[in-house]
Amino acid sequence: MGESREIHWWQPETGLDEIQLVQDVIESNYLNDGDVTTRFEQLIAARLDVPYAVAVTSGTTALYLSLMALGIGSGDEVIVPDVTFIATANAVTMTGAKAVLVDVVPEFLSMDPMAFERAISKKTRAVIPVHVSGRGGSLLEVMAVAQKYNLPVVEDAAEALLSRFHGRCLGTFGATGCFSFSPNKTITTGQGGIIVTHDRIIHNRLRELKDQGRPVRGTGGDDVHASIGFNFKLTNLQAAVGLGQITYLDRRIERQKRIYELYRDELQETRGISVFPFNTQEGEVPQWTDALAERRDELDTYLSIQGACCRRYWYPIHTQQPYKEPDDRFPNSTRFIPKAIWLPSAFQLTDDDVRYVCDLIRNFYK
Ligand SMILES: Cc1ncc(COP(=O)(O)O)c(C=O)c1O
Numbered sequence: 380m381g382e383s384r385e386i387h388w389w390q391p392e393t394g395l396d397e398i399q400l401v402q403d404v405i406e407s408n409y410l411n412d413g414d415v416t417t418r419f420e421q422l423i424a425a426r427l428d429v430p431y432a433v434a435v436t437s438g439t440t441a442l443y444l445s446l447m448a449l450g451i452g453s454g455d456e457v458i459v460p461d462v463t464f465i466a467t468a469n470a471v472t473m474t475g476a477k478a479v480l481v482d483v484v485p486e487f488l489s490m491d492p493m494a495f496e497r498a499i500s501k502k503t504r505a506v507i508p509v510h511v512s513g514r515g516g517s518l519l520e521v522m523a524v525a526q527k528y529n530l531p532v533v534e535d536a537a538e539a540l541l542s543r544f545h546g547r548c549l550g551t552f553g554a555t556g557c558f559s560f561s562p563n564k565t566i567t568t569g570q571g572g573i574i575v576t577h578d579r580i581i582h583n584r585l586r587e588l589k590d591q592g593r594p595v596r597g598t599g600g601d602d603v604h605a606s607i608g609f610n611f612k613l614t615n616l617q618a619a620v621g622l623g624q625i626t627y628l629d630r631r632i633e634r635q636k637r638i639y640e641l642y643r644d645e646l647q648e649t650r651g652i653s654v655f656p657f658n659t660q661e662g663e664v665p666q667w668t669d670a671l672a673e674r675r676d677e678l679d680t681y682l683s684i685q686g687a688c689c690r691r692y693w694y695p696i697h698t699q700q701p702y703k704e705p706d707d708r709f710p711n712s713t714r715f716i717p718k719a720i721w722l723p724s725a726f727q728l729t730d731d732d733v734r735y736v737c738d739l740i741r742n743f744y745k
Pocket of ligand 1: 437438464467509511535537538560572
């Protein structure tokens with residue numbers, strides 16, 4: 380099996396393109412949100428085939444501002460899956476609304492559409508399906524329920540940049556789609572996020588919300604502040620890093636698909652582990668490859684001793700102190716999350732690295 384190696388779960392990467400683009404911004408002496416931010420927004424909008432994109436400070440603020448743009452606040456309820464990064468629930472809480480947690484379907488760990496329907500009350504104002512690991516999962520079924528009750532859908536597409544599902548990009552199905560550029564995403568701006576939408580009115584409201592109520596970029600002086608807004612601007616400096624990162628986007632996506640396909644094929648006969656499915660043929664992009672593993676914690680420790688780093692899934696939100704609820708309301712997340720793990724998925728991994736990890740996994744379950 381050869382000697383032990385250093386295999387990253389994920390590793391961000393920046394290069395000379397970013398250095399040059401950041402240097403250009405510094406030399407321009409316009410470090411604030413500006414033309415480079417606009418260019419970044421235009422490129423992302425074009426890649427996702429949507430008319431509008433608004434760059435903001437994080438994926439969390441993308442979710443928060445989307446809910447604000449829909450007029451959601453105190454006294455309202457927003458339905459969120461129990462399996463997601465806690466930011467999804469926290470974004471709801473930030474608006475003053477209540478995050479109502481619902482269970483997930485075991486096949487994809489995405490929102491259970493029936494649990495969603497049962498959780499709808501007179502106070503429900505929106506639903507946030509989450510594309511965990513870049514998978515569309517139950518999105519269409521969730522959208523159908525939302526449509527039946529006339530509820531807007533805010534997509535948490537933080538992990539799903541350019542992942543295609545039923546012929547279009549995830550994040551472009553709902554009223555808005557929210558993406559993250561934190562360092563463990565396919566492209567990063569350090570921290571950062573973007574909201575995409577087809578709706579001009581929502582777009583205009585988002586621009587005001589992220590910039591102190593200004594409908595257009597101002598001077599900081601005698602500007603018109605049409606409504607109440609805040610400061611969630613993505614700067615030219617950050618957008619310069621993002622523009623550099625976009626140049627590697629397609630190559631990274633191809634690697635992420637290939638890494639998943641290798642794990643899927645190499646481990647299909649291995650009893651003890653089952654890799655979650657992605658439809659890479661149709662353009663679904665694994666942000667990271669995930670699996671359900673028997674004796675997960677032991678496997679994780681075994682792999683890490685051999686230099687292969689994994690990441691264990693988030694605890695279900697309902698087990699976290701601020702959102703505590705009994706386990707029996709969430710039978711699927713309670714049962715499956717303790718087995719869920721992200722395998723080493725850094726786009727820098729070679730085919731040989733992935734095969735090495737698969738050898739280790741097979742050895743563990745022998
Ligand atoms: C599913 C999900 N939602 C929301 C977020 C929040 O994004 P950010 O960290 O950019 O605020 C993340 C990532 O961090 C995420 O993975």
